[in-house]
Amino acid sequence: MSQNTVQRLYLMQVGSMPEYQIPIVCYLVQMGDGKNILIDSGLPEVMPAGESDFENGQDVIEQLASIGLKPDDIDTVISTHYDIDHAGRHAAFTKAHYVVQRVHHVDAASNPRFAATRPQWDRPMERIRLLDGDTELLPGLELIETSGHVPGHQSVLVRLPKTGAMLLPIDAVPFSAGFTRDEQDDASNPNAEAIRASTMKLLDLVERERIGLVIFGHDQEQWETLKKAPEFYE
Numbered sequence: 001m002s003q004n005t006v007q008r009l010y011l012m013q014v015g016s017m018p019e020y021q022i023p024i025v026c027y028l029v030q031m032g033d034g035k036n037i038l039i040d041s042g043l044p045e046v047m048p049a050g051e052s053d054f055e056n057g058q059d060v061i062e063q064l065a066s067i068g069l070k071p072d073d074i075d076t077v078i079s080t081h082y083d084i085d086h087a088g089r090h091a092a093f094t095k096a097h098y099v100v101q102r103v104h105h106v107d108a109a110s111n112p113r114f115a116a117t118r119p120q121w122d123r124p125m126e127r128i129r130l131l132d133g134d135t136e137l138l139p140g141l142e143l144i145e146t147s148g149h150v151p152g153h154q155s156v157l158v159r160l161p162k163t164g165a166m167l168l169p170i171d172a173v174p175f176s177a178g179f180t181r182d183e184q185d186d187a188s189n190p191n192a193e194a195i196r197a198s199t200m201k202l203l204d205l206v207e208r209e210r211i212g213l214v215i216f217g218h219d220q221e222q223w224e225t226l227k228k229a230p231e232f233y234e
């Protein structure tokens with residue numbers, strides 16, 4: 001297919017938090033011109049000391065191999081944020097450009113939360129594209145700034161030819177139960193207000209765009225019902 005729009009969306013589980021039954025996931029978008037766009041890269045190959053909650057599964061490299069792709073086939077890595085379960089393998093994609101919100105990249109430079117993954121995301125600037133807010137990256141592929149979980153977190157809207165619009169909130173809304181306009185019992189969280197504002201932004205988007213499927217960032221119950229690679233949404 002020659003038309004340069006989104007053709008396929010693959011879902012890949014690359015790890016878990018076994019104690020909490022939480023999946024760690026990545027996504028791959030394929031365009032009509034053959035470009036491969038990876039969304040996040042999962043856990044590091046070797047977990048840093050103290051990160052005992054996470055467990056690697058079939059990692060992103062193996063998942064990509066299962067659909068016939070090598071790391072160098074990835075043209076772009078959409079980086080939703082630099083937490084260890086989202087940016088752990090970024091450096092494996094040596095031909096890729098990275099797309100991240102400027103606010104996040106700048107914050108990460110001095111935020112100890114992202115120090116463990118720094119060797120993964122701290123690339124030469126000619127390989128990083130910094131975004132300022134909501135951006136249509138390619139036809140059918142939009143990035144939605146959703147701060148709260150961390151400054152400059154971004155979610156992804158994918159418009160597929162058959163399935164229609166699908167929303168990937170990533171960690172803006174990790175669990176389906178949180179996707180509500182109801183007040184949340186999280187007053188002790190200093191980011192509660194920003195999280196709520198981003199949740200509202202995504203709920204408005206779902207209504208406006210009549211989005212049929214929202215894939216929450218870490219929702220095991222929902223994950224079990226979804227198609228995973230090598231199957232895909234189209």
Ligand SMILES: [Zn+2]
Pocket residue numbers: 083085086171217218
């Ligand atoms: Zn996460």
